[in-house]
Amino acid sequence: xxxxxxxxxxxxxxxxxxxxxxxxxxxxxxxxxxxxxxxxxxxxxxxxxxxxxxxxxxxxxxxxxxxxxxxxxxxxxxxxxxxxxxxxxxxxxxxxxxxxxxxxxxxxxxxxxxxxxxxxxxxxxxxxxxxxxxxxxxxxxxxxxxxxxxxxxxxxxxxxxxxxxxxxxxxxxxxxxxxxx
Numbered sequence: 533x534x535x536x537x538x539x540x541x542x543x544x545x546x547x548x549x550x551x552x553x554x555x556x557x558x559x560x561x562x563x564x565x566x567x568x569x570x571x572x573x574x575x576x577x578x579x580x581x582x583x584x585x586x587x588x589x590x591x592x593x594x595x596x597x598x599x600x601x602x603x604x605x606x607x608x609x610x611x612x613x614x615x616x617x618x619x620x621x622x623x624x625x626x627x628x629x630x631x632x633x634x635x636x637x638x639x640x641x642x643x644x645x646x647x648x649x650x651x652x653x654x655x656x657x658x659x660x661x662x663x664x665x666x667x668x669x670x671x672x673x674x675x676x677x678x679x680x681x682x683x684x685x686x687x688x689x690x691x692x693x694x695x696x697x698x699x700x701x702x703x704x705x706x707x708x709x710x711x712x713x
Contacts, residue, residue: 533591533650535642540635541596541604542642545582549594552606554578556627563689565664566625571689581609589651590614595639597630610639612647615657620647622658622701624670636670644674648703655702659685662695676701 535542545553557563558573570577584592592611596604608626615621622643626636647653658676660667676699685696 533588533593533646535593535646537638537642539597539599540638540642541598542593542610542639543596544586544592545594545606545609547579547582549606550575550578550582553582553594553609556606556608556629557625559628560689561628562625564687565661565667566689567623567659567685567687569625569689571691573689590620591643591646593639593643595624595626595635597635607635608639610636610643612643612651612653612656617657619655619657620653622647622656622671622674631666636667637673640670640674644701654704655700657698657700659683659696659698661685661687662697668697668699671699674701675705677705 554575557569560571563569563571563573590612593609594606595608595610597607598604607630608624610624612620612622624636624640644656647656658671660671662682678697679700680698682695682697684693686693
């Protein structure tokens, strides 16, 4: 899957992207907000992530900024994966340098649209650690609504469990879908 938005390019990662991915994500402030990325984060972690087989039903994409001038620059990652409960989950991250620019919302809208229109999913789940309210605001902008309250979820970046707010986007809920558009 390749997606072009106003300011971003979303595409599968390639082995050659490893140094740029490492430079963007190897920051404890970024990794601590993720469930699966370890801390400390090494170049080998970026290489392993990029070497995973591509799955058209569960895309894992790099977020590249086309605003930096020249070739698009990797600024983060976004994708769909099977969660612990078997539900499809949205996950994303941005390097700290690119926080506050609306990139997560822009990339999220594109992936949500693909999940609804191309993959024909009925719903997507997501979660954010309570001490990362900015991620919660992104999910709300995308139409996600709280579901199931707060649970304890393991963060590999923290090396421990942390309170996580569970959210869901149900494509049958017209109000949520209107927010995602």
